[in-house]
Amino acid sequence: MPRHKLEDAKPRLLAAGLSLFAELGIERVNSNSIARRAKLAVGTFYSHFDDKYALLQELQMRSLDVLRSQRLAALREAAPDPEAQARAVIAAAVEFARTHPEAYRLAFGRERAASTRQRSLISESNRPTAEVLRRLQQAGRLDPDLNVDLASRAYAAAEAGLLLWWLEDPTRGEARELIETLARLHPVVACRLS
Amino acid sequence: MPRHKLEDAKPRLLAAGLSLFAELGIERVNSNSIARRAKLAVGTFYSHFDDKYALLQELQMRSLDVLRSQRLAALREAAPDPEAQARAVIAAAVEFARTHPEAYRLAFGRERAASTRQRSLISESNRPTAEVLRRLQQAGRLDPDLNVDLASRAYAAAEAGLLLWWLEDPTRGEARELIETLARLHPVVACRLS
Amino acid sequence: MPRHKLEDAKPRLLAAGLSLFAELGIERVNSNSIARRAKLAVGTFYSHFDDKYALLQELQMRSLDVLRSQRLAALREAAPDPEAQARAVIAAAVEFARTHPEAYRLAFGRERAASTRQRSLISESNRPTAEVLRRLQQAGRLDPDLNVDLASRAYAAAEAGLLLWWLEDPTRGEARELIETLARLHPVVACRLS
Amino acid sequence: MPRHKLEDAKPRLLAAGLSLFAELGIERVNSNSIARRAKLAVGTFYSHFDDKYALLQELQMRSLDVLRSQRLAALREAAPDPEAQARAVIAAAVEFARTHPEAYRLAFGRERAASTRQRSLISESNRPTAEVLRRLQQAGRLDPDLNVDLASRAYAAAEAGLLLWWLEDPTRGEARELIETLARLHPVVACRLS
DNA sequence: AATGAATGAGATTTCATTCAT
DNA sequence: TATGAATGAAATCTCATTCAT
Numbered sequence: 001m002p003r004h005k006l007e008d009a010k011p012r013l014l015a016a017g018l019s020l021f022a023e024l025g026i027e028r029v030n031s032n033s034i035a036r037r038a039k040l041a042v043g044t045f046y047s048h049f050d051d052k053y054a055l056l057q058e059l060q061m062r063s064l065d066v067l068r069s070q071r072l073a074a075l076r077e078a079a080p081d082p083e084a085q086a087r088a089v090i091a092a093a094v095e096f097a098r099t100h101p102e103a104y105r106l107a108f109g110r111e112r113a114a115s116t117r118q119r120s121l122i123s124e125s126n127r128p129t130a131e132v133l134r135r136l137q138q139a140g141r142l143d144p145d146l147n148v149d150l151a152s153r154a155y156a157a158a159e160a161g162l163l164l165w166w167l168e169d170p171t172r173g174e175a176r177e178l179i180e181t182l183a184r185l186h187p188v189v190a191c192r193l194s
Numbered sequence: 195m196p197r198h199k200l201e202d203a204k205p206r207l208l209a210a211g212l213s214l215f216a217e218l219g220i221e222r223v224n225s226n227s228i229a230r231r232a233k234l235a236v237g238t239f240y241s242h243f244d245d246k247y248a249l250l251q252e253l254q255m256r257s258l259d260v261l262r263s264q265r266l267a268a269l270r271e272a273a274p275d276p277e278a279q280a281r282a283v284i285a286a287a288v289e290f291a292r293t294h295p296e297a298y299r300l301a302f303g304r305e306r307a308a309s310t311r312q313r314s315l316i317s318e319s320n321r322p323t324a325e326v327l328r329r330l331q332q333a334g335r336l337d338p339d340l341n342v343d344l345a346s347r348a349y350a351a352a353e354a355g356l357l358l359w360w361l362e363d364p365t366r367g368e369a370r371e372l373i374e375t376l377a378r379l380h381p382v383v384a385c386r387l388s
Numbered sequence: 389m390p391r392h393k394l395e396d397a398k399p400r401l402l403a404a405g406l407s408l409f410a411e412l413g414i415e416r417v418n419s420n421s422i423a424r425r426a427k428l429a430v431g432t433f434y435s436h437f438d439d440k441y442a443l444l445q446e447l448q449m450r451s452l453d454v455l456r457s458q459r460l461a462a463l464r465e466a467a468p469d470p471e472a473q474a475r476a477v478i479a480a481a482v483e484f485a486r487t488h489p490e491a492y493r494l495a496f497g498r499e500r501a502a503s504t505r506q507r508s509l510i511s512e513s514n515r516p517t518a519e520v521l522r523r524l525q526q527a528g529r530l531d532p533d534l535n536v537d538l539a540s541r542a543y544a545a546a547e548a549g550l551l552l553w554w555l556e557d558p559t560r561g562e563a564r565e566l567i568e569t570l571a572r573l574h575p576v577v578a579c580r581l582s
Numbered sequence: 583m584p585r586h587k588l589e590d591a592k593p594r595l596l597a598a599g600l601s602l603f604a605e606l607g608i609e610r611v612n613s614n615s616i617a618r619r620a621k622l623a624v625g626t627f628y629s630h631f632d633d634k635y636a637l638l639q640e641l642q643m644r645s646l647d648v649l650r651s652q653r654l655a656a657l658r659e660a661a662p663d664p665e666a667q668a669r670a671v672i673a674a675a676v677e678f679a680r681t682h683p684e685a686y687r688l689a690f691g692r693e694r695a696a697s698t699r700q701r702s703l704i705s706e707s708n709r710p711t712a713e714v715l716r717r718l719q720q721a722g723r724l725d726p727d728l729n730v731d732l733a734s735r736a737y738a739a740a741e742a743g744l745l746l747w748w749l750e751d752p753t754r755g756e757a758r759e760l761i762e763t764l765a766r767l768h769p770v771v772a773c774r775l776s
Numbered sequence: 777a778a779t780g781a782a783t784g785a786g787a788t789t790t791c792a793t794t795c796a797t
Numbered sequence: 798t799a800t801g802a803a804t805g806a807a808a809t810c811t812c813a814t815t816c817a818t
Contacts, residue, residue: 009777031812032780041780042780043777046815051814052813112304145374150356151378154353154356154376154379160355161348173341180339180341181341184340185379187378190384203803224786237804238805240789240790241802241804397782418807430810431812439809511747534763535755535762538760538763539767541744542743542744542767546743546767549740549742550736553739560732561731568727569729569732573733573767573772575767578766578767623799623800625799626798626800629799634792
């Protein structure tokens with residue numbers, strides 16, 4: 001006996017999952033409670049997702065997509081100078097974390113779609129940075145001794161780690177300070193030549 | 195019917211827990227399997243730990259203590275120059291991660307003693323760095339605009355993130371490169387004046 | 389894999405619990421055995437009751453409700469004389485114990501919904517008696533020195549204790565004798581004036 | 583490695599058991615906690631008692647012995663009149679309950695040495711009353727229609743039930759009132775002829 | 777597609793009892 | 798006799814998943 005309009009089950013499950021995961025962490029959440037919060041039956045949950053990890057993964061992918069597109073937009077509007085561009089991309093990330101704290105926590109926090117041997121999301125969002133660094137290095141504008149993969153990975157960890165920590169208590173700093181701090185650690189800045 | 199010598203139950207449980215947590219993550223491990231791997235009865239597990247999270251926490255604390263003391267030892271032997279000291283402390287961390295990969299993963303990886311609202315272990319190991327930066331800043335040897343808390347937190351995240359990523363596949367870089375990369379991002383270096 | 393019709397799980401669990409508690413006492417009974425006797429899965433037990441004590445409490449409440457209503461019915465049909473009324477109410481209790489021995493044992497026997505600091509069920513069923521005595525005393529038809537609370541509580545214990553003992557071996561007396569004996573101890577009779 | 587003087591292990595276990603049983607009820611108490619409260623090792627518990635039920639039974643027996651002897655003493659000092667004697671015996675019970683509330687609760691409360699098909703302790707303490715009634719009835723001083731077994735059993739339940747209830751909150755009445763109330767319900771009084 | 781009671785494997789935890797010291 | 802760490806059977810409880818409606 002179908003009781004709800006058909007169209008909105010999936011978005012409701014995603015929203016319910018997002019808030020529950022953010023509150024409790026995946027391992028403390030179960031499919032029944034997600035359905036309950038979405039005011040749907042458990043069975044409905046299973047007709048949309050294989051399990052809670054699938055829902056988590058979808059949430060993470062959606063978050064990353066939004067973040068990615070906001071970074072690209074920022075990039076397009078930034079001055080064509082590597083440092084300005086790095087700063088713009090960082091600012092986009094800080095803004096995303098500020099406006100979607102639950103999504104950011106879910107995508108970059110400790111939650112993993114368990115079973116899945118999913119590539120780290122940090123690595124995922126890291127790839128473009130490595131590319132940029134490589135190009136700068138070839139252009140002679142970056143320390144040639146730098147291991148570009150390590151540096152971009154270290155920076156990505158710094159960004160995610162700092163923002164997650166900040167989200168726990170946003171009085172820990174102002175957006176401006178966050179951006180400034182991250183910019184100084186960004187390889188484009190910290191390892192530039194001259 | 196007690197069958198084992200008295201002295202070794204707890205160390206065996208710790209060792210069994212360390213290897214199982216490292217292999218599977220806490221949520222895939224249960225008290226029965228820890229006891230089984232330690233060749234002890236379940237009850238023995240519970241006469242030494244309240245639950246698997248307590249065992250995890252003890253492992254984390256022990257790892258941090260060892261890491262802390264190795265950092266201090268490195269510090270004592272380093273030249274009295276801030277940059278040399280930062281490098282020495284980084285080298286000690288890399289060495290610890292290399293020689294105790296499971297312990298490092300457990301202490302800094304995503305595993306958390308759940309329910310416990312335990313202070314992040316990264317923050318914990320972060321405190322001394324912030325102190326050093328504050329002193330340098332007062333001595334006028336560090337950018338006075340730097341928010342020392344944010345910077346040290348960002349660096350700590352970079353270090354932990356990079357080492358965890360490296361441990362997944364140690365061919366990703368040489369110890370030397372890791373140290374070099376982290377040194378460049380360390381606030382003492384990246385934000386020094388002149 | 390749900391296998392049963394929906395309607396009958398709870399009644400079946402109640403019936404299974406009643407017979408098992410009566411046979412063995414709560415502490416010798418466990419949720420698995422209740423479910424097994426009801427030919428249901430353990431999980432089904434827990435989707436209807438928090439634990440075995442909750443089931444016990446529901447059985448006790450239901451028994452008391454039935455007993456209460458039978459006492460009221462008896463009262464309505466009795467002559468408007470206090471002694472006749474007491475006798476009618478006693479007879480109703482004896483009849484209830486005779487026809488629902490397990491329910492009576494569960495409600496008045498030693499089984500308690502443990503942890504619960506539940507008001508004694510004897511006290512519960514005692515309240516009306518105390519009221520009646522108080523009114524008779526004010527009307528000058530009962531010894532004015534009598535402590536009505538103590539007397540009604542003592543009587544209630546006598547009634548419950550005698551019936552429980554009788555249920556252990558009904559050849560210990562005839563219903564008529566039980567009623568007669570209890571009537572003589574009832575404060576309305578034992579403490580009447582003139 | 584014996585650590586305690588040999589002589590006092592058993593009394594200490596009995597005292598520990600008495601207080602724990604009184605606090606929590608047998609089913610919430612276990613041999614380990616009894617030994618712990620007695621500041622002895624578990625093993626010592628098992629060298630003195632088969633299990634916690636054996637300890638309970640010993641406590642109950644000891645309590646009954648003391649109560650019995652106090653009743654006898656009271657009887658010896660009472661006037662040779664049945665009613666005075668009943669009153670004296672009741673007073674002894676009230677006094678015992680007042681001075682040894684834990685022991686009284688243990689002996690007459692709902693705790694049972696489970697497994698044991700032990701005769702009810704109430705029945706046990708009931709026997710003498712039935713004897714007395716029978717003699718009075720033969721002497722023509724008691725209603726010849728009275729079923730002496732039922733009456734004495736009902737009275738015993740009233741006495742135990744009232745005193746247990748009173749012990750829960752001794753402000754419920756004064757010793758004098760308790761004695762008076764119980765005396766009125768005692769078959770010797772309530773069923774005497776003329 | 778939606779429902780939700782029912783399922784039962786499996787995890788957590790307790791505690792009476794043993795036995796080497 | 799006393800000790801107490803170790804044992805492991807058994808109880809409690811959870812929750813992902815199914816399927817008749």
